[in-house]
Amino acid sequence: MVAFLNIISSFPTIVYSVLLAFILAYWLLSLIGLLDIDILDLDLDIDGDIEFTGLTGSISGLLISCGLTGVPLTIVISLLVLLSWILTYFTDFFLLQLLEPGWVHNVLGLACIVISFLISVPITARIIQPLRPLFQTHDSRLGSIVGTTCIVTSSKVDEHFGRAEITKDSDAIIIHIRSSEPNTIHKGDKVLIIDCDPDKNIYKVASID
Template sequence: MVAFLNIITSFPTIVYSVLLAFVLAYWLLSLIGLLDIDILDLDLDIDGDVEFTGLTGSISGLLISCGLTGVPLTIVVSLLVIFSWIFTYFTDFFLLQLLEPNWIRSLLGLASIIASFLISVPITARLIQPLKPLFQTHDSRLGSIVGTTCIVTSSKVNEHFGRAEIKKDHDAIIIYIRSNEPNTIRKGDNVLIIDCDAEKNIYKVASID
């Protein structure tokens, strides 16, 4: 136990230990309802012709090229941190602890931080594949739903972001929604679907009030 604590609180493992602590705290707060699962969502409702611009566009492009889309970003980040922590910990345990002098350990420790993350990317991309159907934003079972209501599941809804749940044939289906600002739409509200962008599978909504 002492050796374990020494490793997770020393460089390089401590870098991911801190991130892992934030991840665990986030999921704990989510379980008790204080945070939304999509708190980090970059709203990646994009098609193959999109042009990535700005910081958000660059991050979106990177995530798409790595296959890290289709599920909430919080899940992707959590898995990346967990796997990176595991790889860094065992690298430290089996290799770095045996090296001298300290500057060599520090140099290889920095390399292990980067290598662990790079190794975690394809593993995370593969692992989230079975989860993507759970977060599908389009389903042929929907048919024409303009004029019906849905329940907002995202923390906010504006002209660029929004997610809702609609019941169809006893199934709960997630859809992307948009609404003009300003509005008072919040998570849990019932909203009216007033229009549909069939090409992008995005629905425009308005507050029932």
């Protein structure tokens, strides 16, 4: 136990230990309802036309090229941090602990941080692959739903982001929604679907009030 604590609190493992602590705190707050699971979600539409501009566009392009789309970004980040922590911990335990503290140890530790993350990327892409259907936002069973209502599930709804849940044939289906700003739409509100972009599976909504 002492050796475990020494490793997770020393370089290089401590880098991912700190990140993992933030991830655990986030999921704890999500479980008690203080945060949304999609708080960091870029709302990527891998089937639509994507224009990679600015920082968000660069991140979007990187995620798509690495196969890290189709699930909420928070899940992707959590898996990346967890896997990187595991790889770094065991590398530290079996290799770096044999070295004396010094510049060699620090250089190898820095390399371990980078390499562990790079190895975690394809592993995470493989893990989330079977999870994508759970977060699918388009369903052929929807048909024409313009004029019906849905329940907002995201923390906000604006011109670039938003999700809602609609019930069809006793099934709850998640859809992408958008709304003009400013608005007073919040999570849990019932909104009216007033228009649809069939090419991108995006629905425009308005507050019932």
